[in-house]
Amino acid sequence: MSLVGEAEGGGAHEWSDPDRSRPAAVGLKVVLVEPDLEDSGAIRVDLQRAVRWGELGARVVVVVLERKEEREWVPIPAGVEIRFVTKRTRRFRYVYALGLLKVWWLARRSDAVLSGREMQFGVVVAAKAARAARRPLAVTMHSWQEKAMAEHVEPRYRDSMREAVAGADLVVCVSDALAVATRASSPRPERVHTVRNGIDAELVRRSASSPPEVPLPEGPLVVGCGRLNDEKGFDVLVRAHAQALADGATPHSVVVVGEGPRRAALQSLARELGVEGTVTFTGFASNPWPVLARADLFVLPSRYEGLTLTLLEALALGVPVAASQCEGPEEILEGGRYGALFPVEDVAALARVIGRHLRDPDDLVERAAAGAAVVAERYDVASAALAHLELLQQLGKVRVRR
Numbered sequence: 329m330s331l332v333g334e335a336e337g338g339g340a341h342e343w344s345d346p347d348r349s350r351p352a353a354v355g356l357k358v359v360l361v362e363p364d365l366e367d368s369g370a371i372r373v374d375l376q377r378a379v380r381w382g383e384l385g386a387r388v389v390v391v392v393l394e395r396k397e398e399r400e401w402v403p404i405p406a407g408v409e410i411r412f413v414t415k416r417t418r419r420f421r422y423v424y425a426l427g428l429l430k431v432w433w434l435a436r437r438s439d440a441v442l443s444g445r446e447m448q449f450g451v452v453v454a455a456k457a458a459r460a461a462r463r464p465l466a467v468t469m470h471s472w473q474e475k476a477m478a479e480h481v482e483p484r485y486r487d488s489m490r491e492a493v494a495g496a497d498l499v500v501c502v503s504d505a506l507a508v509a510t511r512a513s514s515p516r517p518e519r520v521h522t523v524r525n526g527i528d529a530e531l532v533r534r535s536a537s538s539p540p541e542v543p544l545p546e547g548p549l550v551v552g553c554g555r556l557n558d559e560k561g562f563d564v565l566v567r568a569h570a571q572a573l574a575d576g577a578t579p580h581s582v583v584v585v586g587e588g589p590r591r592a593a594l595q596s597l598a599r600e601l602g603v604e605g606t607v608t609f610t611g612f613a614s615n616p617w618p619v620l621a622r623a624d625l626f627v628l629p630s631r632y633e634g635l636t637l638t639l640l641e642a643l644a645l646g647v648p649v650a651a652s653q654c655e656g657p658e659e660i661l662e663g664g665r666y667g668a669l670f671p672v673e674d675v676a677a678l679a680r681v682i683g684r685h686l687r688d689p690d691d692l693v694e695r696a697a698a699g700a701a702v703v704a705e706r707y708d709v710a711s712a713a714l715a716h717l718e719l720l721q722q723l724g725k726v727r728v729r730r
Contacts, residue, residue, distance in 0.1 A: 356386040356717070356724050357438040361431055361457075363450035364394040365410075367402040367587075367612065368555055369637045370470040373502070373525055374444040379405045380713035386720075389434055393427040393450055400587070403614055420449075427453045435461035439724030442466045443496075446473045447481055447489050455492035464723045466498040468716075469506055471559075471634040472655075479558055498723045500716055503635040505655035521719055525635045526712030529644040529704050536621035536645055542610045544622060545581035548686055551623035551647075553616050553638045554630075556588030556609070561629035561652065561673065563590075563597055568629075568678035570601040577683035580606070585619050587612040621645045625685050625692070628657055631672055635660065640707050643667070643699040648692035650681045660707075666699030668692060 360378055362371060378388045390410045404410065413427045435441050435457050443454035446469045458465035473493060477486045493499065499520045501507035511517035550569065554560040562584055569582045584594070584607070591609055598607040613619065616638075620626060626642035626649045633656035640660065642649050649667035651657035661667045668685070670677040685692050 356381075356440070356721055358386060358388045358440050358442055358720060358724075359431060359434045359438045359454075359457075360388055360390045360442045360444055361427075361450045361454040362390055362392050362444045363448040364396050365392055365401040365404070366396055367400060369525070370445060370468075370634075371402045372637060373470070374468065375402065375405055375408055376528075376709055377713045377716055379407050380710060381717050381720075382407055384714070384717060386717060389438075391427065391431050391434065393423055393453060400612070424449060424453065428457055431457035432460050435463045438463060440464050440466055440720055442468065442720065443492070444468055446470065446493055447477045449485065449489075451492045452485075452488045455495060464497040465492075465495070466500065466720060466723055467493050467496045469493070469499055469501040469510055469634070472506065472509070472632050475632045476559070498719055500719060501634075503656050503659050505659055506634050509655075523712055523716045523719070524707060525637060525640065526707045526709035527637060527640045527644060527703070528709045532617055532641050532644050535615050536617035538615060538618050540618040540622065541613050541615060542608075542619070544583060544619065545606070545608065548578060548580035548624045549622060550580055550582045550625045550627055550682060551585065551620055552582070552627050552629065553585040553620060554628075554636070556584070556586050556590045556594060558590065559631055560586075560588075561631050562594055564629040564652075564673055564675055564678060565627050566594060566597050566601065566603065566607055567675045568627075568682060569607065570603045571675055571679035572682040573603065573606070575679060575683060577679070578686035580624070580682070580686055582607045583610060583619060583623075584608070585610045585613050585616045617641065617645070620647060623647050624689065625650060625682065627678070627682075628652065629678065630654060630657070633657055639667075640703050643696060643703045646693075646696050646700050648685060648689060648696045649699075650678065650685070650692070661699070662702075664695075666695050666702060668695075 381388050392412050395412050395414055431453055441454050441458035441463050443451040455465055494515055500523050501510055502525045504522050507520055507522040511520045514520055552562055552565050598604040626647045628639050628651040630652050632654050635656045652672045653669040654672055668681045670681055
């Protein structure tokens with residue numbers, strides 16, 4: 329990992345090439361703009377692809393606008409060049425102005441500007457900098473913009489984010505369903521493409537063989553994994569767990585791996601429902617896969633999703649899965665072929681899935697085994713990175729007059 333450009337208001341803005349002897353297979357220069365390094369599936373995908381693009385000869389600089397506490401960072405892969413806008417947390421206006429300047433400076437020496445998110449102020453900075461530098465703008469759509477903004481973004485900032493995505497020269501969506509919806513609302517639907525998220529299944533399996541970072545309860549385990557916010561729906565899992573036990577399900581424990589702003593509320597809910605003794609919140613785990621591999625059932629109770637990595641990872645490990653019937657999980661599970669689906673926020677339906685599976689696991693075990701083969705074939709991380717890079721290569725040939 330290379331961390332460059334630490335000095336506020338200055339620092340190393342020029343492109344650097346630490347390995348000039350290596351022939352460039354692509355020669356493409358991309359500025360990837362991220363709002364922060366807070367751990368999420370979206371930032372993991374973006375950094376994975378940056379690594380792959382670098383291996384193929386592209387030169388990618390990741391500009392991180394907001395520097396949050398390092399304990400909340402995603403694990404940063406080796407070979408990623410990261411440039412922070414500031415040394416420490418600063419006021420929004422300061423970060424916005426300095427970030428715009430830094431991205432513009434790099435954009436003038438690049439072939440394209442890529443916003444790693446469809447919302448948060450990074451997409452606005454990327455759009456304005458690309459326009460000022462007369463470079464094409466690409467946006468990766470990891471989730472449903474309107475739903476995500478309703479949860480995470482103040483209303484006064486939403487129009488600028490909508491305009492940034494609407495004006496993009498390339499929009500890459502992580503699922504077919506997301507691409508269909510984005511085309512329907514886009515003024516330029518021909519510029520919307522699908523590149524599904526991918527995983528390194530071999531890395532997941534190898535990492536899963538390590539001991540868990542936290543002690544796990546004895547007995548059957550129902551596992552959830554993700555950021556503890558409203559979007560991920562872990563309150564639905566806690567309520568379903570309590571109802572399943574009340575309905576006579578096999579005694580079991582719930583383990584939720586992840587950190588986030590709803591942790592205290594979720595712990596309070598577990599106490600209120602009388603299941604605090606059978607629900608564990610592990611907090612952040614740099615390697616969540618050993619916990620995932622030991623699950624009797626993985627549950628994804630999200631209210632909405634783009635194309636979540638954890639569901640793919642669970643299937644790659646052969647773990648039986650149950651997911652809410654929103655677009656991303658339904659696409660991965662092909663309508664229930666590779667796991668159980670339950671209606672969004674339907675506590676009773678999820679409780680029934682848990683109880684039925686713990687009583688008779690064969691059905692979901694068989695579906696998960698079939699799903700593992702599909703994940704290996706359809707959701708390969710290298711193939712996804714190459715498909716995205718080819719779109720950026722085509723875009724990089726364009727010089728934009730604005």
